[in-house]
Amino acid sequence: MKHRFAIGALATSLLLAFAPAHAGQPANPAPAGKVSATVSAQESKKLLALADEYYDANARFQPVGATENGDARFDDQLGKAIFPAERAKQYARYRDYTRRLAAIDRNKLTHRDLINYDVLAFELKTLLSYEPFPTHLLPISQMDSMPVTLANYASGEASQPLTTVKQYRAYLSRLQQLPGWIDQAIANMREGVRTGVTQPKAIMVSALPQFQKLVSTVPEQSIFYTPVGKLPASFSAADKAALTRDYRAAVAKLQPALARLATYIEQDYIPACRTSTGLGDVPNGRAWYAASIADTTTTDLTPETIHATGLKEVARIQGEFAKLGPQLGYTGAPAGLPVWVSQQPRFFPFKTEDEVQAVYRQLNGVLDEKLPAMFTLLPKAKLDLRLEPELSRDTASDHYTSPASDGSRPGVFWSVVTDPAKYGSTGMTTLFLHEGKPGHHFHIALMQELGLPNFRKFGGNTAFTEGWALYAETLGREMKLFDDPAQYFGHLNDELLRATRLVVDTGMHAKGWTREQSIQYMKDTLGYDAVAKSETERYMAWPGQALAYKIGALKIQELRQRAQAALGDKFSLPAFHEQVLGDGTLPLSLLEAKIDRWIAARKG
Template sequence: MKKTLTLCALSAALALAFAPVTAAAQAPAGKVAGAVADQAEKRLDKLADDYYEAQARHDPVGATQNGDNRFDDKLGITISPTLRAQQFARYDAFLKRLHAIDRGSLDRGAQINYDILEYELKTLLTFKRFPDHLLPIDQMSSMPVTLANFAGGEGAQPLTTPKQYRAYLSRLNQLPAWIDQAIANMREGMRTGVVLQRAAMTSALPQFQKLSSKTPEANIFYTPVKKMPATFSAKDKLELTAAYRATVAKKLMPSLAKLTVFLEKEYLPATRTSTGIDGLPNGKEWYHANVAAQTTTSLTPEQIHATGLKEVARIQQEYGVVGPKMGYTGPASGLPTWVAEQEKYRPFKTEQEVIDVYRKLDGVLREKLPALFTLMPKAPLDLRLEPELSRATASDHYTAPASDGSRPGVFWSVVNDPKQYGSTGMVTLFLHEGQPGHHFHIALLQEMDLPKFRKFGGNNAFTEGWALYAETLGKEMGLFGKPEDYFGHLNDEMLRAVRLVVDTGMHAKGWTREQSIQYMRDTLGYTEAVARSETERYMVWPGQALGYKIGSLKIAELRQQATAALGPKFSLPKFHEIVLEDGTVPLSLLEAKVQRWIEKDGAK
């Protein structure tokens, strides 16, 4: 195929064409092409670095959460209309720079970087017209609560040295300006009809009331002083204590009080009674943009809703089969509630007994996984109990290994009360959060030579889709031999299927909050409180919960296509290698990768 040279590459080629013809100057055509490709790759690398840097500087708190601690003293008021407009202008400029690079001259790895950067920039630019900055606070996320979660030193922002203490203090000093901007934005939202749902604001309000205190010492933002390491010098202790007290007393307490009064007296009465994002101006289009971004597909909300209903029906049929094996004879929809009531599925007395089950399972997987994978992470996986300090608010999760090999990947098991720890979901949970779920994807990602925007970025559809697909491998590894373990797998699948139904139901099909709560109670056996909390999460994060099941279904679909097309040539380890070898990619690029593999191996 004929390649189009960029302006710079064309200049280089013309210079060579008109240079004096000497023995030294008679470079083979391959070298010229190589020089063009090398120049294009360098321009792409520079652009990728500039893009990541712009993102990190625009949202330094996000950079901290990604493990980039260079800007731990900066807050970044991303909700500022001016700064937001400047960032969108940068995205436009980055896209123009990208399109000036000759993609055809890049090698395969660079082309993937090109395609993903193009996809990200185009996706980001679709949100330019939707005023998400006018909704800066909800019960799931806000800057004051994020910084409060850092205060104990267990969060993403480290607090172990005087320098780190001063960086966090610098952020606290910038928080009042963020709050002022948030209030101004919400007032603009009240004027234009872009406001939060009343139920969500009602749930969020107690968070901000808890941030208030009668004295600086009782304030959560004073916590670093109470936990100051004994190794700090007397001078540092004295200076930092005085500085934190002054910031909390003179800046944060008045600012947080102002925010709380505004939310209670002005904002709450102006919130909306509608449930979905379609209740906002251009809400339907806004939701479509969210769906596309979260699923990385062109699926419509209606298609996703239908898929969810189909999956719920399929899983309930499975409930009907596994229920009697567990001793349950009632309707399929009642199985989750019945299981939750059975003491035999809460067999533990100590934390050690819980972690021992996971360690035994880990040993079994180490023997079985090599038959399913040729591409496996070098980094080890460690199993640990969540520290007591963070257990109350944490859920079982995975943390990535350090890219330099100094820290393993870790599966964290959260055991608040071992006597209440359910055993039915343990196998599927470990397959998802441990291996081959997040560990096989995220640890491998750390070992790849990728631009920072790809190491620290990604999408839920692939990340959570892979982990959910990994759960299904338990069946072919013989890990669901006990009916209760298979139920645990089905129950996790049911949650992801129900999300497809209620998310699209509320935001595209006119469902009310109450309809979603009842549907979750009926299908998942949730209490009213849990169903309400989950529903309100989906209300303020439209589309976010869709990626899990859509990603998993796509990977399973591609596996079925490859199996049918390749017949005896199909290799499951090779399929897993194709899926994982390039790190996180949008589902459309994943599909193209698998199709190329099918065509290549099918032609042999």
């Protein structure tokens, strides 16, 4: 899942979490009878009104993020998050919300409201933790930029739909605002060059072709003109004529700005970019990276601890490879196992798309039988299995999309089969456990059904979301789905990438590793180099973001082990899963406090 409402390109969480204002303090309602229902309702009303105001302010500040999360109210706005004056106003709003939240008496709140209170406190404190760092001076990278995001919307197949005249007008409005955004981005990058806050040169070299491809000589050849070629037949002749005219005019004004951006990046910015790799090399960079870690992992873990955890996990998984290789017929070094598997025809058995889908349908049926023994809290929404449309297969990967909150659309697991003969079978089980059920579907579909306020319904954090999905993969062993060595290899192979991320990200941003060191470590550790460069450069552009996956999964596993050890025969796996999922997405520190209270209550 992508991350929204960030202050800038490096603040990559949608709704950010951190050490709570009331860390270690039990989030329990006041004793029964001590607080009247009227007083509780008044405090609840104030809290929910503040939460809605906070969410709407974030959505206006980063309206494209709101679009990505399914909130279409601001689809005609681009936002001014990179404009210094608007950025300052937003931080002032966060301080005001923090003050107003503190004025609400949390001892007079219900259990559900207490959780909303503490999550909102987490998010506000982390958002404010970024104020010392000039994230707006890094407005673009190869991973993230407004022009490329809007270009991806032009097909109407992405997060911003293009099926009605109103939607066409909303996207047009964004195109009309983009030249102003581009000029501010250039001004910000110039200031970054002056103050020593630039992107690493290597990732901007990788990014440059993206921006050059957006430049065209005539509007009709621009990707931003694509919607005109797809005007629905149901539109009136007058609407078609007006939209064609207005899109042509908007794109004609946009093209010089896109050309300015591409030229500036190539001729001015790249030559001035830093040759170093990690965020620690920019002014105040170590503190900046520490804030990013606290944000993305929702913990107080240090880079040193995370790095050591990554090395330990890599060694554990490679130890499993050593035992698994002979079961598959491989006798070489553990690091060579992934490449060897990729060369074995028996692990690529498919001839048609339907054969791929048949495996997933069979697995879905098996899980329908096995999961009720592990879960009593299940989403009402169904999970559909569909093939990715041909239009987007070349750029998509297997993924999950959430159901509609009104029940009109199910959750969907999309399998991307560009060539059945190249679709490997070994990773299918672990992939479906992650993207389908009990991974993203059991978590995200349930979020739509919990009656949460918008800031939580449309928000969240990667550490919990991806941590839960990675934890869900591990349940395959208990369900005996990994008794097939090939499927267990697929699970371990995916785990190894996530463990490697812990080593590489902290290596570059806290320990002085170069880009080349990172690429080489990934090649040596993963046994293949297909993703070493792109993954390394991803971590350079988004410091700390890739840490969230494994850190989240390890925390959930740790909490389960703690509960099992403390409760013994009183431990119930379905009850544990209900505790993890039942209150929606939480920062890991709040989740840990919740599980500890649950353990204490069950021990009696």
